[in-house]
Amino acid sequence: MNRKSKQTIAFGAFRLLSLAVMGILLWILGFIIYNGAGAMSIEFLTTSPKDNMTEGGIFPAIVGTFYLVVCSMAFAFPLGVMSAIYITEYASNATIVRIIRIMTNNLGGVPSIVFGLFGMSLFVNTFGFGDSILAGSLTLGLLILPLVIRTTEEALKAVPDAYRSGSLALGATKLQTVRRIVMPAAMPNIITGLILSIGRISGETAPILFTAAAYFLPQLPHSIFDQVMALPYHLYVLATSGTDIEASEGAAYGTALVLVGIVLLMNAFAGVIRRYFNNKMKTY
């Protein structure tokens, strides 16, 4: 066989493999969207589950996931961004930077169930928060911290050093440079990271299994010390341990569609922001 036809075969195989991966993605999305669309309605999104979760909607789970996302980001986002600013802009000691970086890299690879264990041991038992929004959010916040730090670090590093030098040469202080020059330039990428983190957090099940999630609650939570229902846990319950799995199938497809919808929306949103600001940068 000559080398040209070898090349044709090899390249054909790579194309095929890529098509296969795209096919898998479309299969999963298509399956969820096709089956979930039937369950979708305004009522499904705005009412509570009824009759052992076979009827009614998923409103409490949507609200619960919303609370968890907001609370965990309120904790992880400022902490992560400030840590990243410290690492990239301030820290002069290379050892400290390396320690923090090794720690966060390592943390990024830790399975989410291990965060669940830790959250249960520290927040639920030791601090005595019980199963609550607070305990769940802190656990989720820790889980997402490495991602926030990494995306912010990358965003800050993408700002050319000339910006910093220029600002400092004009007599601005370090803080002024960071606040007025570096941060505005890095903001689009930081926001993109924030949005992707939200998408990730809203789908996590394992960390809230023992720190926040409830099987069923008759009313919405009143404070951060209450348990909540959450979308991913609700889907898990519907798919595996409902009293009547056949009858709650429609609700399960609907919940899966809402979860996938959140991720799709967040990814699309992040993409739009990225593109918008990239175009804007080009015009300078």
Added chain:
Amino acid sequence: MLAKRCNKLRERIVERIFSVSGAITTIAIVLIVVFLFREGFGLFGSSTIENGYSLFVNAKNDISSLSPTDTKRIFDGEITDWRDVGGKAGEIKVFRFDEIFNLYSEDAFGDNYALLPDKLAEVIDNNPTIIAFLPDKYAPKPSSVVKRLTDRRITAADFVLGTQWLPTATPSPLYGMLPLILGTLLVSLFAVILALPLGLGVAVYLSELSDNRIRRIMKPAVELLAGIPSVVYGFFGLAVLVPLVQRTFALPVGETAFSAGIVLAIMALPTIISVAEDALRSISPAMREASLALGATKWQTIYRVVIPCAKSGLLAAIVLGIGRAVGETMAVLMVSGNAAVMPHSLFESVRTIPATIAAELGEAPSDGTHYQALFMLGCILFIFTSIVSIAAEIITKKHHTSKEL
């Protein structure tokens, strides 16, 4: 003058705040390690018998302690003669605490069950081949007729090498994690073997062959694949793959290591693709141009120059893919069937370490050995994934330094 000072002060304060948040992050990570290991290592040295209970035999019995496996087999009726556990021949009579209420009427125990220990001692005295499982609260005092079996302690060897995971067995639960470790490895390795050709193929395609237009579609698609929550993958697996596997291979149940492996392979794909693609892209264009200038075809260049150069990066992709598969919880919990037995084939139900934690932590009381055993499993996962991250880092670092040379 004052304004300038204020400014300086503000600079200082803000810098402090930044450094403090860096410190908090580091402390949080240290805390995770401390709490995980503190709870986990409590397991070793705990009694093998259920908390608050002890085993008693007649004082004439030679046996002075029993291993947890023997205890379990005696109480399950698998061992029926003392000879089998190293004692004098004689049929073992198993006695559980509740049975005392069948032998005596309620008023024989006196006020507040004050005479209960004496009655239990009587029973043990009357049956030379008895083994009694009694709560410490009512246990008879060791005497010339009653002997309390010495506690054994759970050892690291029991935990690591034990082949039975029976955390709720009474009187002595068994925490052998070998079936869980093997289950995890079986599913993860199968998943990575499935995902490798796909992942590496897509990575080569994205970095070497595709034009910008296709990249602009493929990259977000891969990101999306990474973004789909694991519980949705689990649901998809349960609704589509499990019935498919069951029908195709004519199995009694579709929840097998095979189904779990397929789901995990899909989930490990984005990690493998993005790490491998980065590795391929980091090869300098000069290498490719040199190869092409020497008359090699594009495929020869990829095959003989680009891939060998990116070898360590591709290895890192494989390692991280395994790490991703090993730690995955919800999807595996939903499709693997969760039978905690030694796995024999891909077409049986298996249970992985993360799935075990997720399935059992809710029922384990927080002061018992079961809880500690689950934390110990968490420690094992933590250690494993740490090794994976560090290995990947070392592999890629070596790669970078060798490239600079």
